[in-house]
Amino acid sequence: xxxxxxxxxxxxxxxxxxxxxxxxxxxxxxxxxxxxxxxxxxxxxxxxxxxxxxxxxxxxxxxxxxxxxxxxxxxxxxxxxxxxxxxxxxxxxxxxxxxxxxxxxxxxxxxxxxxxxxxxxxxxxx
Numbered sequence: 001x002x003x004x005x006x007x008x009x010x011x012x013x014x015x016x017x018x019x020x021x022x023x024x025x026x027x028x029x030x031x032x033x034x035x036x037x038x039x040x041x042x043x044x045x046x047x048x049x050x051x052x053x054x055x056x057x058x059x060x061x062x063x064x065x066x067x068x069x070x071x072x073x074x075x076x077x078x079x080x081x082x083x084x085x086x087x088x089x090x091x092x093x094x095x096x097x098x099x100x101x102x103x104x105x106x107x108x109x110x111x112x113x114x115x116x117x118x119x120x121x122x123x124x125x126x
Contacts, residue, residue, distance in 0.1 A: 008034060
């Protein structure tokens with residue numbers, strides 16, 4: 001009785017058996033079907049990778065990187081600085097800071113209940 005291959009179960013006639021074209025054709029059909037399945041799987045993987053970066057040594061090649069012209073140098077820093085200096089950006093916080101500064105100068109503010117909180121002997125040097 002013929003043996004079968006491990007992976008694809010192709011028929012391997014024994015040396016004592018006569019050659020049978022039907023067995024050979026059956027083996028070829030199995031090989032053909034598996035090769036087609038492999039080719040289809042490779043094509044599906046390649047289609048799934050289209051539009052994705054081709055990593056080279058773990059890095060995306062420069063020609064596949066997006067254009068970096070959306071934020072000229074210093075733009076973000078300038079916007080943050082403008083925001084920090086804007087008196088209308090955070091009025092609640094600015095009001096608290098102003099109250100603390102006034103209290104530190106020995107003046108009374110709305111949160112001190114009319115009493116100066118600064119110690120005149122420990123005036124900060126300005």
